Amino acid sequence: MAKYKLQVNGKNLEADVAEDTPLLWVLRDHLGLVGTKYGCGIAQCGACTVHLNGAAVRSCTLPVSAIGSSKITTIEGLSENGDHPLQLAWDEVDVPQCGYCQAGQIMTAAALLKQNPHPTTDEIVGTMHGNICRCGAYHRIREAVKLASTKI
Amino acid sequence: MSTVNKSRREFLKLTSLTGGGLMLGFSWFSAEAKAPVVVDAAGAAGSLGFNSYLSIATDGTITILSPNPELGQNILTSFPMIVAEELDADWTKVKVLQAALDTKAFERQVTGGSGAVPHSWKRLRNAGATARHMLIQAAAKKWNVPAEELTTSDGFVINSKTGNKLSYGDLAEEASKVEVPKEVKLKDRKDFKLIGKAVKNVANKDIATGKPLFGLDVYREGMLQAMIQRPPAFGTKIKSVDAAAAKAMPGIIDVVTFRNNVAIVGKSTWEIMKARKVLKVEYEKSGNIESTADHDNIFKTLLETGTPTVRRKDGDVETAFTSAAKVVKSEYQCPFLSHSPMEPMNFFAHVRPDGVELVGPTQVPAAARSDAAKLLGIPEDKITVEITRLGGGFGRRLKTDYSNEATELSSILKAPVKVTWLREDDMMGGSYRPAVRYRFEAALDANGNMTGYKCRGVGINSGNPTREDNFPSGAVENLLIETVEHASPITTGAWRAPITNFLAYAEQSFLDEVANAAGKDPVQFRLALLQKAKTTPTGAIKYDIDRMIGVTKLVAEKSGWGTKKGNFQGFSVYFSHRSYVAQVAEVVIKNNKPVISKIYAACDCGEVVNLSGARQQVMGGITDGLGHAMYSKLSFKDGETQQKNFDTYRLIRMRDIPEIETHFVDNGIDPTGLGEPALPPTGGAVANAIFKATGKRIKSQPFTDDDVFKTIRATQPKTIQPKKAPLPKSSLKRTKVS
Numbered sequence: 001m002a003k004y005k006l007q008v009n010g011k012n013l014e015a016d017v018a019e020d021t022p023l024l025w026v027l028r029d030h031l032g033l034v035g036t037k038y039g040c041g042i043a044q045c046g047a048c049t050v051h052l053n054g055a056a057v058r059s060c061t062l063p064v065s066a067i068g069s070s071k072i073t074t075i076e077g078l079s080e081n082g083d084h085p086l087q088l089a090w091d092e093v094d095v096p097q098c099g100y101c102q103a104g105q106i107m108t109a110a111a112l113l114k115q116n117p118h119p120t121t122d123e124i125v126g127t128m129h130g131n132i133c134r135c136g137a138y139h140r141i142r143e144a145v146k147l148a149s150t151k152i
Numbered sequence: 153m154s155t156v157n158k159s160r161r162e163f164l165k166l167t168s169l170t171g172g173g174l175m176l177g178f179s180w181f182s183a184e185a186k187a188p189v190v191v192d193a194a195g196a197a198g199s200l201g202f203n204s205y206l207s208i209a210t211d212g213t214i215t216i217l218s219p220n221p222e223l224g225q226n227i228l229t230s231f232p233m234i235v236a237e238e239l240d241a242d243w244t245k246v247k248v249l250q251a252a253l254d255t256k257a258f259e260r261q262v263t264g265g266s267g268a269v270p271h272s273w274k275r276l277r278n279a280g281a282t283a284r285h286m287l288i289q290a291a292a293k294k295w296n297v298p299a300e301e302l303t304t305s306d307g308f309v310i311n312s313k314t315g316n317k318l319s320y321g322d323l324a325e326e327a328s329k330v331e332v333p334k335e336v337k338l339k340d341r342k343d344f345k346l347i348g349k350a351v352k353n354v355a356n357k358d359i360a361t362g363k364p365l366f367g368l369d370v371y372r373e374g375m376l377q378a379m380i381q382r383p384p385a386f387g388t389k390i391k392s393v394d395a396a397a398a399k400a401m402p403g404i405i406d407v408v409t410f411r412n413n414v415a416i417v418g419k420s421t422w423e424i425m426k427a428r429k430v431l432k433v434e435y436e437k438s439g440n441i442e443s444t445a446d447h448d449n450i451f452k453t454l455l456e457t458g459t460p461t462v463r464r465k466d467g468d469v470e471t472a473f474t475s476a477a478k479v480v481k482s483e484y485q486c487p488f489l490s491h492s493p494m495e496p497m498n499f500f501a502h503v504r505p506d507g508v509e510l511v512g513p514t515q516v517p518a519a520a521r522s523d524a525a526k527l528l529g530i531p532e533d534k535i536t537v538e539i540t541r542l543g544g545g546f547g548r549r550l551k552t553d554y555s556n557e558a559t560e561l562s563s564i565l566k567a568p569v570k571v572t573w574l575r576e577d578d579m580m581g582g583s584y585r586p587a588v589r590y591r592f593e594a595a596l597d598a599n600g601n602m603t604g605y606k607c608r609g610v611g612i613n614s615g616n617p618t619r620e621d622n623f624p625s626g627a628v629e630n631l632l633i634e635t636v637e638h639a640s641p642i643t644t645g646a647w648r649a650p651i652t653n654f655l656a657y658a659e660q661s662f663l664d665e666v667a668n669a670a671g672k673d674p675v676q677f678r679l680a681l682l683q684k685a686k687t688t689p690t691g692a693i694k695y696d697i698d699r700m701i702g703v704t705k706l707v708a709e710k711s712g713w714g715t716k717k718g719n720f721q722g723f724s725v726y727f728s729h730r731s732y733v734a735q736v737a738e739v740v741i742k743n744n745k746p747v748i749s750k751i752y753a754a755c756d757c758g759e760v761v762n763l764s765g766a767r768q769q770v771m772g773g774i775t776d777g778l779g780h781a782m783y784s785k786l787s788f789k790d791g792e793t794q795q796k797n798f799d800t801y802r803l804i805r806m807r808d809i810p811e812i813e814t815h816f817v818d819n820g821i822d823p824t825g826l827g828e829p830a831l832p833p834t835g836g837a838v839a840n841a842i843f844k845a846t847g848k849r850i851k852s853q854p855f856t857d858d859d860v861f862k863t864i865r866a867t868q869p870k871t872i873q874p875k876k877a878p879l880p881k882s883s884l885k886r887t888k889v890s
Binding site for chain 1 (some may be wrong): 223355359366368402494542543575576772774776799806833
């Protein structure tokens with residue numbers, strides 16, 4: 001066990017955990033940030049996607065000891081009032097079905113738009129292909145990312 | 153319409169809410185209903201367990217309770233929409249709450265069988281209409297005018313003569329004193345303002361901002377966490393447990409063995425996961441140890457020699473086949489599938505001396521409670537069940553195994569505990585879609601008419617793998633439907649559109665084969681059979697012929713069936729649960745392989761409640777049906793699943809989706825359900841389109857295991873391109889994603 005100082009959503013937080021603890025479980029079990037979801041634990045489904053210095057990472061396989069001073073953003077910190085263009089587009093296009101994967105979908109898309117604010121449909125699909133939606137809401141996810149890209 | 157006990161004013165109840173307000177308690181949904189319970193401020197804020205659907209606060213806020221579990225079918229939006237429609241509420245002011253289990257207040261708090269809206273349609277409309285009636289009466293009294301002169305709109309009662317308005321909030325107190333009407337007039341559908349419109353999911357913002365909505369998000373003060381090591385192979389049981397090393401791991405509180413479970417109990421998920429790695433459990437044989445290769449042999453043997461159960465027999469099948477001009481015979485096979493909802497199984501239980509608290513994602517909260525009561529030997533009224541949002545279900549959460557485990561573990565530990573399944577636990581843990589093989593035979597006369605039809609289904613723990621009264625039953629004079637069951641230790645259960653999720657593919661592909669053998673257009677072939685079922689039915693007809701014809705014609709029209717050049721089309725139509733869906737799939741050849749470019753769907757689910765939600769169910773159902781037909785397979789080696797997670801168990805992803813075009817039949821029939829019916833037709837439509845494009849008939853799932861996706865050539869010399877490139881790249885290779 002060791003104390004890790006983490007910068008999460010602009011706050012300095014501390015977690016006393018083993019060094020190999022994945023960020024996902026630090027967030028959920030120790031920091032009370034449960035918006036980041038567990039889906040597979042092997043970086044295959046994308047439900048656990050968060051940002052590390054703005055880039056999308058799978059938190060289920062990222063050990064806390066590898067984070068250092070990197071800035072972490074979770075779905076809870078994507079915007080102050082839930083009004084990130086993607087969050088608004090998710091409502092506008094009425095994307096969610098069960099909703100479980102959507103935080104990961106939004107975080108993956110947000111990292112894409114940060115790097116490439118006006119992606120082509122091919123680029124959207126290429127990026128979002130890594131996130132599974134078991135309800136099959138892919139059409140609307142694609143549409144919402146496209147819509148958000150016009151508002152940035 | 154339901155009746156109300158006139159002797160009691162049981163319908164409305166006045167009570168204080170936060171900041172002053174009124175609770176209109178509705179209780180006519182149950183014969184046992186009593187006067188509604190007074191709800192305090194905490195109750196108004198969402199502490200459930202009272203006997204009502206609807207409340208109105210003095211500020212005009214309308215709170216509607218939705219009793220059925222929400223797993224993505226959008227019931228949390230569509231139920232309140234139905235109430236609000238008849239109430240003439242201002243939808244923007246409606247507040248929705250997920251009800252806890254309350255069998256006294258609500259009937260059928262179940263999500264399954266595409267049955268919630270069909271079951272509750274009239275009840276919910278009556279709930280809204282009755283409250284509206286009472287609000288009008290209150291206004292009439294206040295203004296001293298006849299009620300007939302008053303109308304309602306967006307949360308106001310309006311005097312049509314004077315234009316005066318009173319808000320529902322202002323009227324709620326008076327309305328609560330009005331006699332409960334025995335009967336109320338429901339709206340004419342032409343006056344619907346909400347029903348049939350595209351209304352957004354009420355939970356969108358909570359979902360998009362990561363609010364703790366799901367079972368896995370439940371964390372309580374003093375709560376322990378646990379994972380359970382279950383037998384890795386079906387047909388095995390625990391021989392010995394050595395928990396010493398696991399117990400010594402950091403953060404581990406206890407290791408508990410019960411039934412065939414070894415529970416590792418600790419403070420945090422990761423510590424438990426690490427302790428699991430050093431837990432030593434030996435297993436021994438307790439039943440048959442089966443592999444997929446065994447199943448393949450069992451299927452073939454039982455198709456030949458099994459003792460069948462006859463499900464339906466019409467006419468003289470033997471003569472029909474001996475006198476046939478042509479016989480078509482074909483076999484189809486479908487593998488086991490995992491439900492794999494994105495949220496793995498989990499449940500929270502707190503067994504206290506004075507009662508039990510259960511919280512979690514379940515499609516059947518009443519069954520979770522009755523099982524817990526039996527398990528603990530206590531009365532059901534000592535147990536509360538809070539229904540969280542479900543991160544998918546697909547039938548997996550119709551089982552109570554995972555809530556029972558949590559209940560039992562909490563009673564052993566005498567502590568609150570949340571049991572979490574890893575993805576691997578979920579995929580290896582059973583309750584799969586059963587594997588089935590079918591043999592179909594059709595007898596054709598010299599004119600290509602189908603005079604005989606046989607289907608024998610062999611299922612592994614499938615129950616009846618046929619739907620003997622579905623089409624084409626009734627349309628063929630000589631028909632035999634029979635089944636053979638193989639009992640296996642591998643556990644199975646209802647999987648979205650049970651049975652029909654694979655039967656429809658097999659049957660609709662076979663009918664395509666028969667149409668081809670008869671030299672007939674597949675759509676015309678079906679329509680002729682349906683016409684025959686209508687004019688000269690054979691035996692009982694248990695589907696609505698006109699609705700089936702309706703969707704068939706609609707999808708043919710919308711897809712330009714038979715008129716398109718350059719796209720290969722496949723047709724399929726299926727009746728499941730209570731609704732009818734026809735689909736046309738279009739396939740193009742790209743890089744020498746078939747690519748599914750578009751799927752058209754025509755749906756008759758009766759009245760569409762929420763157009764946005766309905767489209768989602770159709771698009772999602774088709775995507776689900778396509779994905780599992782194309783990519784997914786759960787196979788076994790020595791009783792253990794060979795796929796344990798999403799690296800080897802392939803689910804459909806964004807690059808794989810075709811364009812989907814959805815149409816609904818507008819016929820005003822009461823809703824007949826849409827959570828499942830769009831799924832069954834997809835596999836058949838796609839397989840039939842692939843046949844058109846390649847000449848190859850795919851006879852087992854997943855389709856991508858077929859050579860057609862490896863080495864085929866187009867039946868036409870020229871590569872056909874879609875009109876619009878729908879999606880980048882071929883989606884048909886297994887893609888490893890990281």
